[in-house]
Amino acid sequence: MSAGGPLDPPADAVPLVSVVVATNRVSPFLAKALGSLAAQTYPRVETIVVDDGSPDPSAVQTAVATSLPSARVLHRRPAGVSAARNAGAAAANGELLVFFDDDDLSHPGRFSAQTDRLMSEPEAVACYCGMRTIDSDGRVLVEADQTPVRDRLDVARRRTxxxxxxxxxRRADFEAVGGFDPALGFAEDLDLILSLSERGGFVFAPDALFDYRLHGANTTARHRDLTRSIDRIVRTHLDRARSAGDQPLVAAHRESLRANGRYAWWGALRHARLEAGARRWGSAASDVLWALRFAPLAPADAAARRIRRTGAPR
Structure with missing residues (x-):
């Protein structure tokens, strides 16, 4: 049934979804990002745009007013993305929270599908959906390949x-774990996800409902900083699991660390190839040497994984 049809529940009978958009400038993709929120079929959505110290606050205000007039804008002194998101969540009224970057896209049925899935599982703390990777022009680079997780150990392993x-x-669970750690500038979402997974399950809405845009300004392009931050976060959670005597979780975090080592090499070699193509030989060599220092056993680990997969029964 379409939104507003005779069999649909009254708008105030469904949970309010609060969307927090943190930004520090008017990005080239902001209008499309906000437009995708305006196109949601779900009947109860509020959007809070947190301006984290942009150089031109009036430009942010104008861009938001043009693309999504119903959104509220909070202007703040620059304090980092984690603090900005926490501020947006504190100002939100919804039972359910979505955190949205200024270059993301949500498909029109996303909030309806995720709300239905999450509210059908009262013990679940969060719902994730299928996610595509697109380029700066909106072309699909990687189709959605997410799969259901069985438990907190799959979340800790970062299996999907x-x-x-x-x-x-769920807002209550976000608040219970203390929100985002303001000290983290990279991989702050991983820290939050690992903390949430200790409170309850994650459910899956399998359709491709969200597009992550890969472009030159993404923080994921800063592979060294991201990899080091992931390493610190996972080791912190591993230490907590070890102190609690939770050996299955310790093993899951160790598996995650090995995956991060493989990612370090993937990111370093990818960047090294780009630098070599531009004849920046010193920069290319620096990437390889960094990966060798950071994760010296990762290439052997990757080779062993390929052998195990090749030899696995089909």
Whole structure:
């Protein structure tokens, strides 16, 4: 039934979804990002745009007013994305939270599908959906390949693509874990996800409902900083699991650390190839040497994984 049809529940009978958009400038993709929120079929959505110290606050205000007039704008002194998101969540009224970057896209049925899935599982703390990767022009680079997780150990292992962008979170659980750590500038979503997974399950809405845009300004392009931050976060959670005597969780976090080592090499070699193509030989060599220092055993680990997969029964 379409939104507003005779069999649909009254708008005030469904949970309010609060969307927090953190930005520090008018990005080239902001209008499309906000437009995708305006196109949601779900009947109860509020959007809060947190301006984290942009150089031209009036430009942010104008861009939001043009693309999504119903959104509220909070202007703040620059304090980092984690603090900005926490501020947006504190100002929100919804039972359910979605955190959205200024270059993301949500498909029109996303909030309806995720709300239905999350509210059908009272013990679940969050719902993630299928996520595509697109380029700066909107072309699909990677189709959605997320899969259901069985338990908190699968979340800790990072067995599938659960990122901040494709999550919907119960507000009560977000507040219970203390929100985002303001000290983290990279991988703050991983820290939050790992903390949430200790409170309850994650459910999956399998359709491709969210697009992550890959472009030159993404923080994921800063592979060294991201990899080091992931390493610190996972080791912190591993230490907590070890102190609690939770050996299955310790093993899951160790598996995650090995995956991060493999990612370090993937990111370093990818960037090194780009630098070599531009004849920046010193920069290319620096990437390889960094990966060798950061994760010296990762290439052997990757080779062993390929052998195990090749030899696995089909």
């Amino acid at each position: 693509g659960i990122l901040l962008g494709n999550l919907m979170i």
